[in-house]
Amino acid sequence: MGEAPAFIVDDLPTGFPNGFDFKSKGCTTATIIGNKEYLIGGDHDESSTVGVQIFDQTRGELICRVNPTVLGTQPKPCKDHSAVLLNEDRLLIIKRGSTPDDCIWFLEVDTKYVREQRKILGTEVVAWSKAVRGDAEKPVVISGPSGVGKGTLISMLMKEFPSMFGFSVSHTTRAPRGMEKDGVHYHFTERSAMEREIKDGKFLEFASVHGNLYGTSVEAVEVVADAGKRCILDIDVQGARSVRASSLDAIFIFVCPPSMEELEKRLRARGTETEEQILKRLRNAQAEMEQGQSSAIFDHILYNDNLEECHENLKKLLGLDGNVTASPKSSPKGVELPMDLSISKIDQKVIIKCESPELETASKNLIVLDLSSLKGGAPGRTRGLDVYAIDSFSDGLSGFNQPT
Numbered sequence: 132m133g134e135a136p137a138f139i140v141d142d143l144p145t146g147f148p149n150g151f152d153f154k155s156k157g158c159t160t161a162t163i164i165g166n167k168e169y170l171i172g173g174d175h176d177e178s179s180t181v182g183v184q185i186f187d188q189t190r191g192e193l194i195c196r197v198n199p200t201v202l203g204t205q206p207k208p209c210k211d212h213s214a215v216l217l218n219e220d221r222l223l224i225i226k227r228g229s230t231p232d233d234c235i236w237f238l239e240v241d242t243k244y245v246r247e248q249r250k251i252l253g254t255e256v257v258a259w260s261k262a263v264r265g266d267a268e269k270p271v272v273i274s275g276p277s278g279v280g281k282g283t284l285i286s287m288l289m290k291e292f293p294s295m296f297g298f299s300v301s302h303t304t305r306a307p308r309g310m311e312k313d314g315v316h317y318h319f320t321e322r323s324a325m326e327r328e329i330k331d332g333k334f335l336e337f338a339s340v341h342g343n344l345y346g347t348s349v350e351a352v353e354v355v356a357d358a359g360k361r362c363i364l365d366i367d368v369q370g371a372r373s374v375r376a377s378s379l380d381a382i383f384i385f386v387c388p389p390s391m392e393e394l395e396k397r398l399r400a401r402g403t404e405t406e407e408q409i410l411k412r413l414r415n416a417q418a419e420m421e422q423g424q425s426s427a428i429f430d431h432i433l434y435n436d437n438l439e440e441c442h443e444n445l446k447k448l449l450g451l452d453g454n455v456t457a458s459p460k461s462s463p464k465g466v467e468l469p470m471d472l473s474i475s476k477i478d479q480k481v482i483i484k485c486e487s488p489e490l491e492t493a494s495k496n497l498i499v500l501d502l503s504s505l506k507g508g509a510p511g512r513t514r515g516l517d518v519y520a521i522d523s524f525s526d527g528l529s530g531f532n533q534p535t
């Protein structure tokens with residue numbers, strides 16, 4: 132096996148004699164799943180993203196064209212692409228002529244997330260999710276009553292491991308506090324704009340908290356995953372419940388104060404809320420404590436009495452108490468492959484064969500996309516893609532049949 136290459140797929144052939152449900156119509160692919168045909172890319176799309184249309188024959192003979200609600204950040208257009216059907220619920224999209232970090236995408240057409248969103252939005256839904264190489268750690272959801280010290284603990288963690296963690300910057304309709312910066316602490320937004328974006332499916336979760344709207348956009352989580360970092364979400368219990376029900380595979384931690392008196396002392400000492408707001412937050416804290424401690428949402432409960440001890444306990448939960456390297460995973464170097472390619476799929480592996488005569492004698496002209504350890508998915512990113520080069524098809528095949 133060779134080193135994990137990053138590559139630019141170029142000059143894809145326009146048809147594959149390999150049994151894929153794939154046809155090329157210029158720069159459009161058409162994939163049939165059951166009674167639906169998914170058209171991806173092509174001239175019908177004048178926007179700056181790869182468009183998706185569905186031709187639906189589920190209602191009898193009549194084929195109706197549907198423009199689905201498209202969730203997730205959409206890929207930028209490319210010269211051409213191929214579409215490989217995986218497990219009837221998603222397509223693997225390999226973009227031609229795109230940068231190494233942008234060439235592998237998934238279009239989810241019938242995953243759990245897509246089915247749920249179809250019910251919620253009452254429309255046909257598809258969802259994009261970009262592949263992220265390697266096994267970035269699960270996102271961390273931190274919840275707890277206002278003033279318990281979530282923000283303080285997160286700041287300490289991010290200061291100690293700056294290249295390991297990235298903060299999911301939420302949207303909120305509340306006004307900024309003195310030192311808070313738009314785009315850093317929150318995306319401060321108007322209620323009407325946020326409500327519109329919620330309707331458009333831009334949010335992974337949202338909730339009305341202490342009289343204001345708060346929400347985690349899909350993009351906020353994607354930005355962190357794209358930077359190769361572990362995402363930290365600071366959200367209330369309602370938000371944690373929504374994320375738990377979503378396809379984001381995360382660790383859920385609830386932070387408790389040593390007592391309600393101490394919680395009130397911290398909130399007052401912070402000096403960021405009016406008396407009315409402090410009283411509202413304390414009233415809400417009662418219910419949050421009950422839900423946080425009794426519900427099945429959370430994997431761990433942390434007591435924040437002594438701050439240093441709590442910080443150490445948080446690190447232990449996250450497996451950071453031993454010898455950890457705080458450096459980011461190095462991203463593989465880009466290797467451009469401007470040549471003809473053909474694609475095969477065997478079990479959970481997709482093999483891209485480079486057919487350039489220049490490479491005929493070169494070893495490692497087969498690129499393998501190993502899909503067996505995929506995690507997560509839309510909304511957000513599909514993690515766990517393994518990409519490597521192999522010397523010959525038969526070498527690769529014998530490897531594929533071995534149990535992992």
Ligand SMILES: Nc1ncnc2c1ncn2[C@@H]1O[C@H](COP(=O)(O)OP(=O)(O)OP(=O)(O)O)[C@@H](O)[C@H]1O
Nearest residue numbers: 276277278279280281282283397401435436437438
């Ligand atoms: N263990 C602790 N002991 C004493 N004070 C603490 C402790 N942890 C945090 N604090 C202080 O409590 C106040 C509230 O902390 P913080 O702002 O981090 O809470 P929070 O849970 O993020 O609140 P919110 O949900 O309102 O954003 C801050 O002034 C912080 O310095």
Ligand SMILES: Nc1nc2c(ncn2[C@@H]2O[C@H](COP(=O)(O)O)[C@@H](O)[C@H]2O)c(=O)[nH]1
Nearest residue numbers: 277301337338340345346347365366367370
């Ligand atoms: N459901 C969500 N809750 C969120 C989000 N961002 C923050 N929060 C929670 O709101 C309260 C109040 O925060 P504050 O900054 O006004 O003190 C706190 O419990 C946060 O955890 C979000 O995106 N979704």
